[in-house]
Amino acid sequence: MDLSFPAYLYDKYTTNPDDLKEGLFKGKILIQGFKAVFTSPLSAKVIEGDGDGADVIENNRHASKAHSGVKVKKHVAQIIQMKKVTPRSIAYIACQTIVDFFEKPPGQEASRRVDRLLEWWTRKVFGWSHRDELSSTVKATMSVNALVRQRTARDDATFDLP
Structure with a gap:
């Protein structure tokens, strides 16, 4: 079932x-x-x-x-x-x-599966014309991903202090 x-x-x-x-x-x-x-x-x-x-x-x-x-x-x-x-x-x-x-996919293959799933959803909801809008470049500029990068950079900087 x-x-x-x-x-x-x-x-x-x-x-x-x-x-x-x-x-x-x-x-x-x-x-x-x-x-x-x-x-x-x-x-x-x-x-x-x-x-x-x-x-x-x-x-x-x-x-x-x-x-x-x-x-x-x-x-x-x-x-x-x-x-x-x-x-x-x-x-x-x-x-x-x-x-x-x-x-937060745990690796490159998981990330590719997420990308494919999001592309599938976009195609189902908006059709083929909007499919490319979920490219890796677009997702990289999303604020949630930018926030993760900022937090990581700050954490790294904290550990690099003398």
Whole structure:
């Protein structure tokens, strides 16, 4: 059976054909992505079990007390006063994963496959006349790619300091 949703949205990347909602939106990658964005990259490493989430809040309290006088960085959920997971926050993370698929291919062959897929979409939506607009040159000038280059250059410059 073909899944309607991407496999990464399912627990163990699969579902029960007799109960298609079983495991949906419980995928490990989805949970890790959510925790990395909203609570902290470190918290994303621990997703096993049915914890009540108090560990994230409690760990942050301990960090604040342990480093009294030292400013402790708050995680996004604290900054935006997020107290519970919402459908939109789950969808946001699922969308981020999809965006990363297109914008951060892991190599030249993956990049070529993304280019071909985007060309296919452009042809399907706009026809052949706009196909060349997604050339590597055009994509290289997109602000998101320029931002990646700028951040990389700044990071490299930081490590090059004496």
